[in-house]
Amino acid sequence: MEKKNIVVIGLGGVGGYFGFKINQFNEKENPFRITFVARSKTYDVVSENGLTLLSPEHPENITKPDEIVQSISEINNADLVLICVKEYDLENVCEQLKQVISTNTILLPLMNGVDIYDRVKKIIPENTILPACVYVASHIKEKGIVEHKGKPGKLIFGKDPSNASENVEWIINLMTDSRITFDFKKNSFADIWTKFIFVASFGLVSAKYNSSIGTVCNDTVQKQEATAIMKEVKAIADKKSIGLPSDIIEKSFEKASTFPPATPTSLQLDINVKQQNNELELFAGAIIHYGKELGIETPSTQKIHQELTEKIQQLSL
Numbered sequence: 001m002e003k004k005n006i007v008v009i010g011l012g013g014v015g016g017y018f019g020f021k022i023n024q025f026n027e028k029e030n031p032f033r034i035t036f037v038a039r040s041k042t043y044d045v046v047s048e049n050g051l052t053l054l055s056p057e058h059p060e061n062i063t064k065p066d067e068i069v070q071s072i073s074e075i076n077n078a079d080l081v082l083i084c085v086k087e088y089d090l091e092n093v094c095e096q097l098k099q100v101i102s103t104n105t106i107l108l109p110l111m112n113g114v115d116i117y118d119r120v121k122k123i124i125p126e127n128t129i130l131p132a133c134v135y136v137a138s139h140i141k142e143k144g145i146v147e148h149k150g151k152p153g154k155l156i157f158g159k160d161p162s163n164a165s166e167n168v169e170w171i172i173n174l175m176t177d178s179r180i181t182f183d184f185k186k187n188s189f190a191d192i193w194t195k196f197i198f199v200a201s202f203g204l205v206s207a208k209y210n211s212s213i214g215t216v217c218n219d220t221v222q223k224q225e226a227t228a229i230m231k232e233v234k235a236i237a238d239k240k241s242i243g244l245p246s247d248i249i250e251k252s253f254e255k256a257s258t259f260p261p262a263t264p265t266s267l268q269l270d271i272n273v274k275q276q277n278n279e280l281e282l283f284a285g286a287i288i289h290y291g292k293e294l295g296i297e298t299p300s301t302q303k304i305h306q307e308l309t310e311k312i313q314q315l316s317l
Ligand SMILES: NC(=O)C1=CN([C@@H]2O[C@H](COP(=O)(O)OP(=O)(O)OC[C@H]3O[C@@H](n4cnc5c(N)ncnc54)[C@H](OP(=O)(O)O)[C@@H]3O)[C@@H](O)[C@H]2O)C=CC1
Pocket: 009, 010, 011, 012, 013, 014, 015, 016, 037, 038, 039, 040, 041, 042, 070, 071, 072, 084, 085, 086, 087, 089, 093, 110, 111, 112, 113, 134, 135, 136, 137, 138, 139, 140, 266, 279
């Protein structure tokens, strides 16, 4: 029987961490064919040296896939595609993907945001898409070199509500064999919103002050601002009957305190350090949009959206 082909698109913080784990398992046992998709400098570095993950979990820190390609158009016979890109690349990736996959290809987007499943489904409606979220503090150190700090990353994924009968047992086994910490849920949307309430509030506030997860927890003003954003997200989630627990705000601060205090958020790094494209719209934009749609006031999110838009403009001068 032909080996299943697992494709990882994007070797940044998330793809570099989870893709590394899957590939390192496969290098030893070889039950699958693994293809990495990386562009420009990342492609050059990983083709030449392999993918490096600097992490306390992995003393052997280099892994080489069966195949690395520069373009999604070169993907062949994919059984599972991990989409590990920033939200501003998502539609572009999906448009290219739909040209090269069959309806049997399963898609697993490992991204932040509560609308990712819908956005992928809109472009690729026939395929199984497993709604997911991840907790990990990992970032590109240099192209082809990803640095992970703190606790092992965690993946939560679930059944596709529009294709719940799809057999995903082999994917669950893959995650277990790759020693990925994960939960598999019948319905993962409450987990995705739980992640969102945390990452949207901490991401926006840490980006505004260029602070860190620990500072947002401990500084009175930053904590208040994060709490106000969380309340707006909670009101939206309640109106959408997502089923978030009533103590979700306390739980989110507890979750935050499990990260090393100096941990940055990806939004903070993108705005303040890399000064590149960023996911402001995935977080603040989405909250404002849902608020308007559902008749929920979102003044705190609107204020920080405005402040960050101005900050981005100033930094780019
Ligand atoms: N980093 C973190 O700690 C966490 C991030 N997340 C979320 O996960 C998602 C991914 O984030 P993250 O991994 O940090 O992002 P990164 O920017 O670190 O990595 C994304 C990678 O995707 C690559 N890419 C984009 N389009 C393509 C393409 N068409 N072909 C090949 N490669 C492509 C980029 O290439 P290039 O380098 O050339 O631009 C980049 O290397 C985001 O939604 C983020 O919010 C969630 C939890 C934690």
